[in-house]
Amino acid sequence: MPLITVSDYSCTPEEAGQLVEYLNAPASPDHPWALERAKNGHPEPYGVLWFELGNESDHGNHDLQPKTTWTADQYADWFLACVRAMKAVDPKIRCGALTSTSFPAWNEGWNGTVLRRTAPLADFAIVHCYSVVLTSEAQAMALPYEFVQQAPLASIDAFRDHLQSWRAKVRQAAGKDLPLAVTEFNAMYVQEKPAPLRFSLASALFCAGFVLDLADPRSGVPVANYWQFANGYWGMVRNQGFPSMRRLPAYRVYELLHRGLRGTLIASGRAGPSVSFLPHQQIGITERCEGDRAEPEAVEPRNLFRPAEFQPHSEPKAVSSADSGVFRLRLRGATTDLYPLLAPVDGPDGALLDVSFEGRFVGSADGARLGLSVLDRRGWEPYHSGVAIEGVEQAPQWRKFSGRLPTLTGSKGCLLAWRVIAGARPVEGLLEIRGLAVRVVKPGHRAAYPALQYVACREPGREEASVLVLNRDASRPHLVRWNVLGGSVRSAEALCVAGDRLDDTNLERETVTIRPLPVRLQQGGRRVEVNVPPASLVQIQLRWSNP
Incomplete structure (x- = not known):
């Protein structure tokens, strides 16, 4: 379509x-x-x-x-x-x-x-x-690789x-x-x-x-x-730079999805033992997963931002000032992107920081984007770790803005910088911020997630069904068993997408493949068993006889 x-x-x-x-x-x-x-x-x-x-x-x-x-x-x-x-x-x-x-x-x-x-x-x-x-790359390299790989499944x-x-x-x-x-x-x-993890088995x-x-x-x-499908940054098939077409893990996953998602959905859900995801700090936007129930986050009341740390800035097209807790950036025909430092903020190592403020802009900002950048305490280079809080150019009256930065280990706090992304015409006017606060978030967590996710489909008029089972546990296989009611399975076959490691990409050699998997029919076809490998997608085709 x-x-x-x-x-x-x-x-x-x-x-x-x-x-x-x-x-x-x-x-x-x-x-x-x-x-x-x-x-x-x-x-x-x-x-x-x-x-x-x-x-x-x-x-x-x-x-x-x-x-x-x-x-x-x-x-x-x-x-x-x-x-x-x-x-x-x-x-x-x-x-x-x-x-x-x-x-x-x-x-x-x-x-x-x-x-x-x-x-x-x-x-x-x-x-x-x-x-x-x-x-x-610096962000990913600064985090525990085991959890960086597991994050997509979690x-x-x-x-x-x-x-x-x-x-x-x-x-x-x-x-x-x-x-x-x-x-x-x-x-x-x-x-x-x-490894380029966007191509990995985990991402697929x-x-x-x-x-x-x-x-x-x-x-x-x-x-x-x-x-995306072909080449580019995320393509699941690639021939650029290779003597022949490379089929990456996502392509193999989609082959099984194409086989299995046909007809009418008859069942879907989660099952199996729980899997924990326990990084010592947040991995991008992926939340910690542990225990039987979720726990809400808590934002600590103490404001880490100190107005006395304000850093005045002056250049011909941008001048900043502060007065009674209101921070101002006067823009005078700015035509290029600007990131003047507003203030450094000291805080705990590797903390999740919540930044909030009220902002407004009076002037002309045709096509420009205005706000704050929240950056790693050590600067933008070499980690490229930061978050943009934009949209103040659309607020002629005071409006609330906020954003969060999961800082990396070694970043003891953050840098706050003005953010001016140039537009079609020179930016003229006054950008103002008040009520600026930087607070530590004590992250909550989700409950540990079920290892197995499944969907079953049946095509009308055919005495067969397809079951897709995703094992989201990278460390253990899990036995999947069905009891068949009102008939018996006369034949079954299973195919599996799996690899040697979560970071397998198929770029150097094809380790993530589609392979057959044994299916056991027991009790005269009234019970079906499949052992689903770790970190894999399995498609089982069932054909049955009615009594």
């Missing part, structure tokens, strides 16, 4: 309507763009149903020049105009509005405005979901819950129940050593667990796209 992304920032509503005409209209004289399609060798309409309006539009126009970033209202204006033009050509199409790229943290400034305004014409809402989120249940929370917030903001389209998902490892198994959850219609997610 194709989904087409309509280019934001560069595509006009008229052009969006022409795109739909090219794809879906009959090739007749009153549809000149459809005639172009016929000239290009496809006389019949493609019949594309799903359209994504923009891509991470809250990030700005990416590599286009001049740089600019829409406000939520500007995006909503463009969305509504495009959808009207597109549905005038083909009323059957479905158009999706973008939520913020901050998942799982909800950006009310963007999402509230976009969903409220686009709800009358939006058919679904769009979200991008990335697990783990380690954005530099995050599957949390992502299911985050996605349902996101859907509920979408419903509240839009005033109606909008399905979600997850048009990008993967595990976000931006690193190469000791996270994607398998995510898809198994989305297969349940109750997820409210009719569309989900693995990012």
Whole structure:
């Protein structure tokens, strides 16, 4: 089922309507763009149903020049105009509005405005979901490698819950129940050593667990796209730099998902003994998992930020000052990105820090993004560890902002820096912050997660079913047993995706493969047993005889 992304920032509503005409209209004289399609060798309409309006539009126009970033209202204006033009050509199409790229943290400034305004014409809402989120090699190398590898498996249940929370917030903001389209998902490892873990078996198994959850219609997610299929940064098949095509672990996982997710869902769930995830500090956005029940986090009351540590800054286009707890940055025609230091903050080694403040901006910031950067206490280099708190440019009145930085071992506190991301025109005005607080978060934890996740499907009219079982325990195999009611299994076969290690990538040699797995039929076919290997996805095809 194709989904087409309509280019934001560069595509006009008229052009969006022409795109739909090219794809879906009959090739007749009153549809000149459809005639172009016929000239290009496809006389019949493609019949594309799903359209994504923009891509991470809250990030700005990416590599286009001049740089600019829409406000939520500007995006909503463009969305509504495009959808009207597109549905005038083909009323059957479905158009999706973008939520913020901050998942799982909800950006009310963007999402509230976009969903409220686009709800009358939006058919679904769009979200991008990335697990783990380690954005530099130095970050990954500074953490215990065992837990860095396990993090994707430990995050599957949390992502299911985050996605349902996101859907509920979408419903509240839009005033109606909008399905979600997850048009990008993967595990976000931006690193190469000791291994490029975005290609790893662990990342592939996270994607398998995510898809198994989305297969349940109750997820409210009719569309989900693995990012990305071929080459690029995350591609599951690669021929760039190789003499022949490399099929990475995610490709093998999707082969089994394709075999197993057919027909009607008849069962899904979790089972088996519990697995703990016990890193000594948070791994990206992956939470600690232990015990029988979750424990809530606690934010310590003490404010680590000391106003006396304020660092004044002066240059021709940016001057900072402080007075009575209000910190100001006067911008005078800024045309480049600026990160002047606001203050260093001392704190415990490797702590999770919560940063909050009220901010406002009065002036002209066409396409610019303004706020604070929260960085590793040792600076941006070499760890590239930090978080951006943006959106103050959209707040002419005082508004609350917050963000969190899981600091690395060796970072005893953080650096607070002004954040000015230049836009299409020079930035003129006054950026103000008050109520600035940096507090240590005593992390809570999720309960230990069940080792096994499963989905069973049956194709109508056939006396067989497919069962997919994901073993999220990297250290132990687990025996899976079914008792068959109302008949007996006459034959069964199982295939398994597994490797030697969680960080296997298939880049050097193909260690993650699809291999057959023994299936035991007992009690005349009324009991089925399969031993599921550690860190693996297994697909079992069952064929039975009715009594």
